[in-house]
Amino acid sequence: MLIDINNLSLLYKSKEEDILAIDNINLQIQDGxxxxxxxxxxxxxxxxxxxxxxxxxxxDGKVTMLGEEITGPDWHRGVVFQSPTLxxxxxxxxxxxxxxxxxxxxxxEISKITKHFMEQVNLEGFEDNYTFELSGGMKQRxxxxxxxxxxxQMILMDEPFGALDAFTRLNMQKLVRDxxxxxxxxxxxxxxxxxxxxxxxxxxxxxSKRPGKILKEFKVDFTNAFYKGDKHVSYSQEYIALKDExxxxxxxxx
Numbered sequence: 001m002l003i004d005i006n007n008l009s010l011l012y013k014s015k016e017e018d019i020l021a022i023d024n025i026n027l028q029i030q031d032g033x034x035x036x037x038x039x040x041x042x043x044x045x046x047x048x049x050x051x052x053x054x055x056x057x058x059x060d061g062k063v064t065m066l067g068e069e070i071t072g073p074d075w076h077r078g079v080v081f082q083s084p085t086l087x088x089x090x091x092x093x094x095x096x097x098x099x100x101x102x103x104x105x106x107x108x109e110i111s112k113i114t115k116h117f118m119e120q121v122n123l124e125g126f127e128d129n130y131t132f133e134l135s136g137g138m139k140q141r142x143x144x145x146x147x148x149x150x151x152x153q154m155i156l157m158d159e160p161f162g163a164l165d166a167f168t169r170l171n172m173q174k175l176v177r178d179x180x181x182x183x184x185x186x187x188x189x190x191x192x193x194x195x196x197x198x199x200x201x202x203x204x205x206x207x208s209k210r211p212g213k214i215l216k217e218f219k220v221d222f223t224n225a226f227y228k229g230d231k232h233v234s235y236s237q238e239y240i241a242l243k244d245e246x247x248x249x250x251x252x253x254x
Contacts, residue, residue: 002154002186003029003052007061009211010047021047023211025061031153034180034187034223036201038194038246040253044212045190046158052188053079053156065154075099078147082159084139086131092142093118093127099150117145120179137168144176148183157189161196173200174226181227194246198222198239206246209253216249218242 008025011018022044029035037045050056052063054073063070065077073079086095097114105113118124121141131139140160147155157176161169177200180187191197197204204218220242225233233239 001028002031002033002066003027003188004064004067005029005048005052005061006063008048008051008058008063009060010044010051010056011059020211022051023213025212025214027205027214029154029186029188031186032184034189034200034202035205036189036191036197036203037205037207038191038197038250039207039212039215040209040250041192042210043207043253044210045207048207048212049079049156049158049188049190053077075103075150076153078150078152078155080140080143080147080155080157080160082162084131084143086139086142086146088130088132090131091127092123092129092131092134095131095142096145096149098146103150113149117148120148121145121175135168136164137172140164140172141175144179148179148185152185154186154188157187159190159192162192169196176200177223177227181224194243194250195234197246198243199226199234204246206249215253218246 005025005027009023010021012021025048037048039045047056051058052070054070054077093114096117097110100110100113118127121144123138123141123145131142134142161172164172173196189200198220200223201220202223204220206215207213208215222233222239
């Protein structure tokens with residue numbers, strides 16, 4: 001077990017009112033899983049991700065990684081957001097190399113790591129470009145390569161394809177699936193898109209409206225069919241029935 005979430009709750013406090021974002025979440029994530037979280041807007045999906053990432057401290061309960069309590073951000077957990085948080089004054093290569101440089105990895109190894117992950121996300125030839133020169137999809141490729149360059153044990157993705165056009169989104173989904181299968185990473189992804197969840201996940205978590213609780217979990221394996229090139233899997237009875245069940249769960253919370 002890589003991640004263990006125990007009785008997790010988080011309360012946002014303000015002068016106007018306190019908001020209970022997530023309530024009594026219990027979830028275990030195994031090494032190598034691709035877990036996708038779905039739920040209505042405002043249900044606490046991103047809050048849950050930020051607690052696991054170490055950006056937010058829980059009000060109650062705790063989250064551990066390999067038995068150690070998560071108390072802050074750590075390079076073992078790479079994070080990719082919807083809006084790429086890249087450094088515009090740096091080249092693409094320098095953005096990807098940033099993490100290893102901060103960890104004081106030897107320059108020759110940094111060069112090797114950077115080249116490897118630039119190739120993995122199909123950005124060869126753009127090493128010297130600045131990020132503001134790139135399209136949205138290419139920026140997300142840089143963000144993904146930068147997260148991967150630290151060799152994290154887990155990658156957390158908060159609606160990373162939400163702002164992309166449909167074609168680019170499908171290409172990025174394929175890229176992430178290919179990398180996950182090739183590198184055997186553990187991925188925790190937040191999305192609003194049920195098809196995206198079904199096409200990528202090995203397990204889908206559906207959350208309730210705020211305060212967010214886990215309504216139901218689904219074990220799925222359509223991602224391997226997509227990886228093998230089965231373009232018709234999304235038209236199968238099993239896929240359609242499961243999509244309808246998940247959609248009914250989510251719309252019942254709106």
